[in-house]
Amino acid sequence: MKQQNTLFKVNGADYVVPFMLIASLFFLWGFAHSILEVLNPHFQQSFNISKTMAAFVQAAVYGGYFLMALPAGYIVRRWGYRRGVLTGLLLYGVGALLFIPGSMMESFPFYAFSLFVIGCGLTCLETSANPYTTVLGPADSAERRINLAQSLNGVGWIVGPLVGGALLFSGGNIAIPYTIVGIVVLCTMVVFSRCNLPEIKDADSGETAGEAEAAACEAPQGKLCNLAFLAGMLALFLYVAAQTGVNSFFINYMTETTDISPEQASRWLGFGGMGLFVVGRVLGSWLMEYIKPRYMLMGCAALASMATILLVRGSGNIGLASFLVVYLAESIMFPTIFSLALRSSNGHTKTASSLLIMTIVGGAIAPVIMGAIADNTGSMALAFTVPLICYIYIMVYSIGNR
16 A cells, blocks of 8 residues: 655655754754844944945855855765765854954954855755755655745744844844854754764655766766756846845845834844745745745745835835835745756756855845945945846746746
8 A cells, every 4th residue: 555645754754853853954044144134234333344345244155155065065965964964063153153253353354254164054054954855755845845944944034133133233242142153053063963864765766865866967868957957046046146135235225214223123124024034934835735836936026026126216114015025025935946946957966956055156246236336326225126137037937947
């Protein structure tokens, strides 16, 4: 009698516990990313630097993604997902603890270096965890699992601005949140070092993930760099560019177009924007049981495009409402694009994952461009034409994806 597959069960194997362990990592890197949105305006004030220069906070982290993506992919292919996770946690923890000497030196370049180390660690975590969630159950529910795991990532995005805003905009020591995070991350590494993550088998052939990838490399039809996969890489690059750009200058936009303070703006970002981000991911994971992922992506990209047009043309309460709509629409984009692109990788899951993670370098580029536009035109709103272009491409990608 054939056993029934569920979201976390396939061919009799139950992956609920491994999924829960891996999903906890999503919170950790969500926090690491979201606190950057508070660091950006904080450094503008502390070091009296321009928006363009402050954008190198994001560039340092996302530059780490670009440089570490292929080495991270090699670690996962050579030693497996577990070693990839451990390497990522080690680098993340060390980078966070580097904020202790950084706070003593009060050096912006040293802070940027610390963030670069964190970025290298996050690269290893994402290269390991994102594809691993897609194979912890039936292939046809991969998008639901990764969206569910990314919901915890969204919780991290809520906590980051709240903690960072409360400490930094009230004169607190920047090293405090990073020291706590560094200790938590290194303790998590110890826990994972004692856990045995299961070796995933191919659902049909019984091959391991590495064997399936090798077979795909040998097959003429198994080319990784096909047009559909490359289109997915570009979509992911532009999504991260848009998301990072929006997050980086949310506080600047709100303080320049309304009378709210940076600390109040950070609360709006945490509770409002990121709260809707989490709700969208949970709701999106459920809706994908009934609506095809690409249709969900199409609708969300169209909604984000319309809201961003209002950001460019509006200000004040209209701008705030538009931001909230953007965050809700963005919620399912990254995991859905990632999963759709993996479907086009012809079995090269681990290699494809490292290439997709490399596209996160988009987050290093968009904030610098947006900062330069704002500095040279005097209009923060005009800079949001950059994410607008990104959302339009994602909508086109979803229409063309089959």
